[in-house]
Amino acid sequence: MDKIPVTVLTGYLGAGKTTLLNRILTEQHGRKYAVVVNEFGEIGIDGDLVVDADEEVFTMNNGCLCCTVRGDLIRIVGALLKRAGNLDGILIETTGLAEPAPVAQTFFLDRDIAARTQLDGVVTVADALNLEQRLIDAPEAAQQVAFADIVLLNKADLVDADTLARVEATIRRLNPLARIHRTVRSDVPLTEVLGRGAFDLKRALSLEPDFLAGGDHGHDHGHDHHHDHDHAHDHDHGHDHAPAAGVLAHDHDLSITSLSLATDQPLDKTLFESWLSMLLMTKGQDILRFKGILNFAGQNRRYVLQGVHMISEGTLDRPWGADEARRSRMVMIGRDLDPAELKRGFDGNIA
Numbered sequence: 001m002d003k004i005p006v007t008v009l010t011g012y013l014g015a016g017k018t019t020l021l022n023r024i025l026t027e028q029h030g031r032k033y034a035v036v037v038n039e040f041g042e043i044g045i046d047g048d049l050v051v052d053a054d055e056e057v058f059t060m061n062n063g064c065l066c067c068t069v070r071g072d073l074i075r076i077v078g079a080l081l082k083r084a085g086n087l088d089g090i091l092i093e094t095t096g097l098a099e100p101a102p103v104a105q106t107f108f109l110d111r112d113i114a115a116r117t118q119l120d121g122v123v124t125v126a127d128a129l130n131l132e133q134r135l136i137d138a139p140e141a142a143q144q145v146a147f148a149d150i151v152l153l154n155k156a157d158l159v160d161a162d163t164l165a166r167v168e169a170t171i172r173r174l175n176p177l178a179r180i181h182r183t184v185r186s187d188v189p190l191t192e193v194l195g196r197g198a199f200d201l202k203r204a205l206s207l208e209p210d211f212l213a214g215g216d217h218g219h220d221h222g223h224d225h226h227h228d229h230d231h232a233h234d235h236d237h238g239h240d241h242a243p244a245a246g247v248l249a250h251d252h253d254l255s256i257t258s259l260s261l262a263t264d265q266p267l268d269k270t271l272f273e274s275w276l277s278m279l280l281m282t283k284g285q286d287i288l289r290f291k292g293i294l295n296f297a298g299q300n301r302r303y304v305l306q307g308v309h310m311i312s313e314g315t316l317d318r319p320w321g322a323d324e325a326r327r328s329r330m331v332m333i334g335r336d337l338d339p340a341e342l343k344r345g346f347d348g349n350i351a
């Protein structure tokens, strides 16, 4: 039996991982990929933002980082392999705050999984506009670049040629061997990222001498996290107006937290947009990432909002389903976010 190739897709928050994944899921390549998406924040928004394709999307709703990811991952990949019939590959999008090594390790350390799969490559998407700053304030960003077999130097449209060359040189210093592709909206021939047999165990061992040793991976705080097969609609952390906040990572003195906001009442688009632009103007440096699916008054379609720091993008999405709760949900990840103030601001936009 041929081993199923596994691609680990990593890169810091907002770099362009989902954009690449959506390309893979929509391009007519005639292959069947299983996709494992790591959840963003507490309410399941990522599963909702990955386009519907024939492929199944497994959403892992994990609170903390690597160990949990690995606990869930073994379960999910195990389940995929049981039903796998004719899978051409498994793609795993890690959270932007995770180090890729523990995810990659899973495919060597778990005996059943190792027998049926083969790590094809670690693909890291780097944000040309923000990578330099991330390398200063976020150690995971450097690890993601160092561990890559293939790097997409993405968002090339947002920087000038000199900056792009400088960022590329920085990536080269961190990782002399990876193939680097400059991209806009993660546009790269899929043959450059999938099925390349790019993963290099020797190099992984030189970066992480314990790579095959197992270390502390035995413990699993993942058992109480559930995953579901039909997107994330039931990841409902209840209470309409209670913003859920959780600490995701500590980096020096900066604590990165995630926060979710939700309401069942329609929002006023004009109010919302001026609140958001004021917020990004004043706090954009600290807001690493935000995503939302919004119900605007008088609008029959879902409004999808997302952004990185000061840059935000909104698009009208599909119409709300007849049976679908028209609920606005928003998740933010940032430093020192004030949940009470953000909730007040968000609720202030109710029509």
Ligand SMILES: Nc1nc2c(ncn2[C@@H]2O[C@H](COP(=O)(O)OP(=O)(O)OP(=O)(O)O)[C@@H](O)[C@H]2O)c(=O)[nH]1
Residues within 6 Å of the ligand: 011, 012, 013, 014, 015, 016, 017, 018, 019, 020, 040, 095, 096, 125, 154, 155, 156, 157, 158, 183, 184, 185, 186, 289, 306, 307, 308, 313
């Ligand atoms: N201008 C520009 N925007 C981009 C590019 N690639 C992605 N984006 C936008 O950047 C934002 C983040 O892209 P995603 O693909 O969701 O990033 P991600 O890495 O999956 O984000 P997380 O999963 O939250 O870490 C979205 O608003 C994209 O539309 C690019 O090359 N140029």
